[in-house]
Amino acid sequence: MTDQNIPIYRRGVEEVVKKSVDEYGKQKWDIEHKIFDKQEREDEEYDKNNPRYTKSLQARTDSVGIDEQIGRKRNVVKEGLKKDQSGFYCELCDELATDSLSWLDHLNSIMHNRLLGMNMKVDKVTVLDVKEKLQQIKESTTKTQVQAQEKPKSIDEIRKQLEEQLQKKKEKKQKKQSNKLQNALTKNDEQEIDEDDLKLKQFLKK
Amino acid sequence: MDDDEQQEKQHLANDGRQMTLIDQIIRNKVFNCRYWKEDCFGLTAVTLVDKACKLDCVGVTYSGTGKPLPFLCLLMKLLQINPEKEIIIEFLKSKDYKYISALAMFYIRLTSKPKEAYPAIEQFYADFRKIRIRNLDGTFAIWHMDELAEKLLNEENIFGISLPRYQKRWILEEQGQLEPRKSVLEEELQNQESVVQQKEQEQDQVQKEEKEQIKSRSRSRSHKKHKKHNKHHSHHRK
Numbered sequence: 001m002t003d004q005n006i007p008i009y010r011r012g013v014e015e016v017v018k019k020s021v022d023e024y025g026k027q028k029w030d031i032e033h034k035i036f037d038k039q040e041r042e043d044e045e046y047d048k049n050n051p052r053y054t055k056s057l058q059a060r061t062d063s064v065g066i067d068e069q070i071g072r073k074r075n076v077v078k079e080g081l082k083k084d085q086s087g088f089y090c091e092l093c094d095e096l097a098t099d100s101l102s103w104l105d106h107l108n109s110i111m112h113n114r115l116l117g118m119n120m121k122v123d124k125v126t127v128l129d130v131k132e133k134l135q136q137i138k139e140s141t142t143k144t145q146v147q148a149q150e151k152p153k154s155i156d157e158i159r160k161q162l163e164e165q166l167q168k169k170k171e172k173k174q175k176k177q178s179n180k181l182q183n184a185l186t187k188n189d190e191q192e193i194d195e196d197d198l199k200l201k202q203f204l205k206k
Numbered sequence: 207m208d209d210d211e212q213q214e215k216q217h218l219a220n221d222g223r224q225m226t227l228i229d230q231i232i233r234n235k236v237f238n239c240r241y242w243k244e245d246c247f248g249l250t251a252v253t254l255v256d257k258a259c260k261l262d263c264v265g266v267t268y269s270g271t272g273k274p275l276p277f278l279c280l281l282m283k284l285l286q287i288n289p290e291k292e293i294i295i296e297f298l299k300s301k302d303y304k305y306i307s308a309l310a311m312f313y314i315r316l317t318s319k320p321k322e323a324y325p326a327i328e329q330f331y332a333d334f335r336k337i338r339i340r341n342l343d344g345t346f347a348i349w350h351m352d353e354l355a356e357k358l359l360n361e362e363n364i365f366g367i368s369l370p371r372y373q374k375r376w377i378l379e380e381q382g383q384l385e386p387r388k389s390v391l392e393e394e395l396q397n398q399e400s401v402v403q404q405k406e407q408e409q410d411q412v413q414k415e416e417k418e419q420i421k422s423r424s425r426s427r428s429h430k431k432h433k434k435h436n437k438h439h440s441h442h443r444k
Contacts, residue, residue, distance in 0.1 A: 059248040066244075104243035125251045127292040133252045137259055138302055 053119040064107065066100045092116070224285040227316050228367060232267065236274045236282050246279050251289040254280060261305035264354070265340030266365035275340060277309065284313050291318075298326065304335050308354060315358045320372040321383050323359075330355035332390040342366060 020028050065088075077084040082096040088103040089096050092115050097103035106112060110120060225233060236242050245257060258280055265275045297310035311330065314323050333351035340346055342365065362369055378384040 057248045059250075059253050064244055101238070101240065101243065104240070108243060108247050122248060122250050122287065125289065125293070127290065127296055129252050130255065130293050130296050133255045134296070134300055134302075137255065141302075 053114055053117060055116075055118045056123045057113065057118050057120055060107075064104065066103070224288060224317060225282065227285060227370070228282065232272075232274070232278070232366070233282070235267065235272055236279055239274050239279065241274070241276050242279045242282070245276075246283045249283055249287070251287060251293050254283060254287075255306070258306045258309055259303055261309075263338040263340045263346065264305065264308050264349075266367055267342060268340050268344040277305070280309060281312055284309065285316070295326075298329070304337060304351065308337060308351070311355065311358060315369055320378060323372070324375060324378070324384060324387075327355050327359055328387055 022028070075084075076086040082094060083089050083091075085096055087096050087098040088100070088106075090106060090112065093106070093112055095106055097106050113120065228236075249257070257276070261277055261280070263275070264277055266278045267274050294310050294313055297306050298314075300306050307330075311327055314326050318326070330351045333355075335351050337349050337351060337354065338346060339349050357364060358369070359372070359375075362371060375384065375387075379386055
C-alpha cells in the first residue's frame with residue numbers, strides 16, 4: 001500500500017492484519033505489519049541518527065527555593081504576565097506553579113528535564129564509586145573534627161577580636177553621625193532659601 | 207493465599223517491580239511527600255549516600271496522617287534503583303554510619319532469600335550501638351542494632367511494613383541450606399571450657415592425692431583412736 005492510498009483518519013495508526021485462523025477459530029494477528037505516515041517514518045529515522053537527550057539524569061545540588069521566599073514581600077498582579085503573578089515561575093518552560101508541591105512536580109517532569117538536555121535515565125554505578133564516596137565523607141567529617149580540636153582560642157585572642165569589633169562599630173557610628181550633620185547643614189541652607197522666597201512672595205502678594 | 211502472596215513477593219524481588227514490596231497505601235504517601243519530590247529525585251547509589259549520612263532515626267511513618275520519614279523514602283529509592291548486591295554489602299560494612307547499615311538491613315530483608323539474608327543480618331547480633339527510633343505515634347525510643355536485627359528476622363511486621371515470610375532457621379539447617387550460627391562468644395566459651403577442664407583435671411589430681419592421704423590418715427587416725435580409746439578406757443577406769 002502506498003501512502004497516498006491511506007485515508008487521512010487512518011494515517012499513523014497501527015493497522016493489524018489478520019494472519020491465520022486456528023482450528024478452534026482463534027485468530028492470529030500480524031503485529032509487525034504497520035502503516036505509518038511518510039513524515040513519521042522520516043522522524044523516526046532522524047531520531048535514530050541524531051539522539052536528542054543524551055545527558056543522563058542528575059540530582060539537583062542546589063536548593064529549590066521554596067523556603068527562601070518566606071518572610072519576603074513582593075507585588076503581585078492578578079491578571080497579566082505569568083512572571084508577575086503569585087506562585088513559583090519557571091523561566092525555562094514559562095510555567096507557573098501555585099503550590100510548592102506542584103512546583104516540585106514541574107521540576108521533576110519530563111518536559112522540564114528535556115529542556116535541560118537530560119533523559120530520565122540514571123547512570124549505572126559500580127562498587128568502587130560507592131567505596132570512594134564513603135571514604136570521602138569519612139575524611140571530610142574527620143577533617144572538620146580535627147580543625148575544631150586544633151584551634152581552642154585563648155582569652156587574649158578573643159579579647160583582641162572583641163576590641164576590633166567594637167572599634168569598627170565606633171567608626172561606623174562616627175561616619176553615620178558626620179554624614180547626618182552634613183545632610184542637616186545642606187538641608188538647612190535649602191530651607192533658609194525657601195523661607196526667604198516665601199517671605200518675598202508674601203510681601204509681593206500684599 | 208498467604209503462601210502464594212509470599213511467593214509472588216519473592217519473585218518480585220528480581221522482577222524490576224520491587225517497589226510493590228511495600229504496600230500501596232504507604233507507597234502513595236511516599237510519592238506525595240515533599241522529601242521524596244525534593245531530595246530523592248534522580249539519586250544514584252552514590253548520591254544516596256550523602257542523604258543517608260544525615261539520617262536521624264529509623265522509622266516508617268508517624269503522626270495520625272502517617273507522614274513518611276526520610277528513612278522510608280530512601281528505602282523506597284533503594285528499591286527503585288535496584289543496586290547491585292555488592293553495593294548493599296558495602297553499605298552493611300560501613301561502621302561509621304549506623305543508619306546506612308540499618309537501611310541495608312531492611313533492604314536485604316525485603317528483597318533477598320532467607321538463605322542469604324540470615325547470615326547477612328546475623329552479623330549484627332554482636333553490634334550494641336544505640337539507634338534512635340520513631341514509633342508510629344511519633345514518639346521516640348532507643349533500640350540497639352542487635353534488637354533491630356532480631357526483630358527483622360523473627361517478626362512478620364515492623365512499623366506497619368509487612369515483611370515477606372521466612373522459614374524458621376532450624377528448618378533451613380535441617381534441610382542443609384544453612385550452617386548453624388557461630389556466635390562471637392564461641393571463642394571465649396572454648397577458652398573457658400579449656401580452663402574449666404584444666405581445673406577439673408587439677409581437682410581430680412588433688413582429690414586423688416587427698417584420697418591417698420585420707421587412706422594414710424585413716425590408718426593413723428585409727429591408731430590414734432585406738433590410743434584415745436585406750437586413754438578413755440584408762441580414764442574411766444580411774
